[in-house]
Amino acid sequence: MEHPLLFLSLLLDALGLPAHGGNSTLAKILAPHMQYSFLSMIICIVLAKMATSNMQMIPKGVQNIMEAFVGSLEDFITEQTHDKKKTLIIFPMIATFALYILISNYMGLIPGFMSPTSNLNVTLGCTAISIFTYHALGFRFHGIKYLKHFMGPVPAMAPVMFPIEIFSHIGRILSLSIRLFGNMVSKEILLGLLFMLAGPYLAPLPIMFLGVLVCLIQAFIFMMLSIVYSVEAMAEGH
């Protein structure tokens, strides 16, 4: 298959670096999804830096946008947790996910860029962080009694409930990662097909409009589910 035209890959090609994937470690680090993942990380850091470097009492520009984003997100999480302390514990992770995934998703709509989230490895990485964090939070809030949550309410039912819980957690991993990946990659493939088959000008426009919506919804869902699972793990016994 032909390589899509990616600006960062062309740039790295010009510098003589392996930019289209391969088996060496450097090629793996500089694969296209990694390049664009780094780019969206850099955008996140730059946004944070711009928002906090010149803080004013009456916010302007980037500070204003970021304050609105952070404030509304904090309210949203507090609605779920009902506890300021718990909110502050999970807030950094959730805010990072929201910003990173939103930027990554929308990057795919610009010609010459791709969404890092249209690669399963990236979404699986985000999911791993989320899953590991909520289990760690469960152990932190309940100690070893967290394992009792897996056993169900009745001790006699434990041999049946334990596999059920395991499968439900595996299902969470799969649904969290594959949903984001599938939506993004389907959008990209559809856009590519329409560009090639139906003519370059207005044919991909409806899919692009749908893409704008899907990007926002998927970022919201990922954030929402991370919150719900964390809250569920931190909640007092069932």
Add this chain to the structure above:
Amino acid sequence: MSGVKEELASLFRSLSFAATISLSVVFSMFAGVLTGYYLDTWLLKGRIYPWLTIICLFLGLGGGVKNFLILSRRFSKEAEKKEAPKDEKDDEVQ
């Protein structure tokens, strides 16, 4: 204008909830079937072939139902909360 915005927001929310719940049920079942199939073919070399797959399918289904219950409870609670302040306002107007 604000009415349209609220409609859009509620549409958006229910769309995301529907997608979320359905997929977490489906993938939980999928995980069960896959685990059962691999246990059957790779661990037991097909000696009791369909049975472990079927048992794990039902366990996965149970896991899916559990995910469904957790998510739908969480989401319906949130929807009620979104509805509640509006009702209070309506009462005040009346």
